[in-house]
Structures are given as structure tokens and as C-alpha cells.
Amino acid sequence: MHKFFPTILIFLDICAAAGYVPSGDWRKVVYWLAAATLTTVVTW
Known part of the structure; x- marks a missing residue:
């Protein structure tokens, strides 16, 4: 669960x-x- 927000951020960066x-x-x-x-x- 502690990697949930960084994963969302990565997804948003790719969308941008x-x-x-x-x-x-x-x-x-x-x-x-x-x-x-x-x-x-x-993150990883």
C-alpha cells in the first residue's frame, strides 16, 4: 500500500x-x- 501514491504519480506523469x-x-x-x-x- 505504501507504493500506491507513487504509482499514481508515475501514471499521471506518463499521461501528461x-x-x-x-x-x-x-x-x-x-x-x-x-x-x-x-x-x-x-520508488523501486
Whole structure:
């Protein structure tokens, strides 16, 4: 249960990255994917 909120945060980061794909703002896509990766590495 203690990994529930980080998992939600990772999911939201990936959703935020996916939201910028249609507009082609690749810097923000990379930013949000990096945030998801960092949260994953720190959590697990």
C-alpha cells in the first residue's frame, strides 16, 4: 500500500507526456517521461 501514491504519480506523469505528443512539444514529453522514470527509480 505504501507504493500506491507513487504509482499514481508515475501514471499521471506518463499521461501528461502523452498529452503533449499531439502538439509535438517533444521537450515537455521528454520532461514528463524523465519525471516518471525518476519516480520509478526512487520508488523501486
